[in-house]
Amino acid sequence: MSYHYLLDLALILAATKLLGLITQKFQMPQVVGALLAGLILGPAGLNLLKETEFLSQLSELGVIVLMFSAGMGTDIQELRHSGKAGFLVALLGVAVPLVMGTALAWGANRAGLVQSGSFLEDVFIGTVLTATSVSITVETLKEMGKLETKVGNTILAAALIDDVLGLIALTLVSSVAGGGESIWMVLLKIAGFFVFAGCMDYGAYRLFSWMLKRQNGWVTHRNTVLAFVLSLVMAYCAEAFFGVADITGAYAAGLVIACTPKSTYIQSKYNPLGYLLLTPVFFASIGINVQMTAMSGGLMVFSALLLLASVVSKAVGCGLGAKLCGFSGKESLQVGCGMVCRGEVALIVANRGLSMGVLSEALMPAVIITVVGATILTPILLKLVFRGQPENRMEESGLTDHYQKAEQLDILSEQLLQKDQDLMQKKP
DSSP states (O other), rough: OOOOHHHHHHHHHHHHHHHHHHHHHTTTHHHHHHHHHHHHHHSTTTTOOOOOHHHHHHHHHHHHHHHHHHTOOOHHHHHHHHHHHHHHHHHHHHHHHHHHHHHHHHHHHTTTOOOOOOOHHOOOOOHHHOOOOOOHHHHHHHHHHHHTTTHHHHHHHHHHHHHHHHHHHHHHHHHHHSSSSOOHHHHHHHHHHHHHHHHHHHHHHHHHHHHHHHTTTOOHHHHHEEEEEEEEHHHHHHHHOOOOOHHHHHHHHHHHHTTTTTTTHHHHHHHHIIIIHHHHHHHHHHHTTTTOOOHHHHHHHHHHHHOOOOOOOHHHEEEEEHHHOOOOHHHHHHHHOOOOOOOHHHHHHHHHHHTTSSSSSHHHHHOOOOOOHHHHHHHHHHHHTTTTSOOOOOOOOHHHHHHHHHHHHHHHHHHHHHHHHHHHHHHO
């Protein structure tokens, strides 16, 4: 058995923390530093770290915990009010990138920048741009204290719907290419997931309410462990049985906990789990996965144009959807920038295209540059569009803030528990 993974983890944690502090000095979110740490340590930089199955699985667990925590911290009432806006934001956030990406790939092929195999490949490039991964956005908004706001909840609602619409778009292209399931089967699975999530949510809510009642409102380690089990089970079922992203299942599980009376305390137990290990590994792994090959001048130009299109299309499409729902101009821009990140979702779509033969390997470097570039730009753009608004955080920012809140809750809970035990002992 090799113990080299211990050194890998030590390098990742040290580098993400160091670069996170450096980026913070430049008034940028610490997430940017974590992403840069992966690029520097990975094959694209010093080549000290490479993707392994262990790091891949650990990073996947990190994004599940991140979205589970986001679900627990969601304002349910605000999320309900954001449903209509979220749908329109997601709809235009899929349509505009699909059209713009397809037009760009078609034009680049005509101009001789790239050699596209067919118009179907051009459409698939547009399909890659429809994907949205809000994990980076969630951590950035959480760091700035803007997650539990009207804009934050709209982004989360839109991301859930975007995942479904993007899956439908991918299935349509796959069906035309002669691979994958029919569109009706995908729609049936999506509907089945929401029925399954509703049943699980109702059962879990009743179970947690019953447990808290039996425990006279006290939260024990049993509650926090069961909450984590719920997130893992729903994440697994979403991916394995319904073809929906595992992070969607984890977020749905977090919404269940958000409805319980002790959601804030339970959430505080998962913050150290995230920032101490899982979250840095997830962000660093994005940079570690970047492996660039020799690129022609035309492909480099196309990569830059594709990155620009990925940012503009989401910002315009999602921002327009928010504007049509009554958001102010600044809020619409904030929603649009929050949906820019592609992350692992776009890479999954691209790999699906490779396996079906719809997307050529020659275009993969352009897709990777787009994904990594959009991922790094998202927290920077969010910082810029939220400039001038007070940040709802304590003196220590970012992940340290989560730890301090969790520690304060632990101390308060222990004091209350001690008082309750003293009262019980004084009773005759």
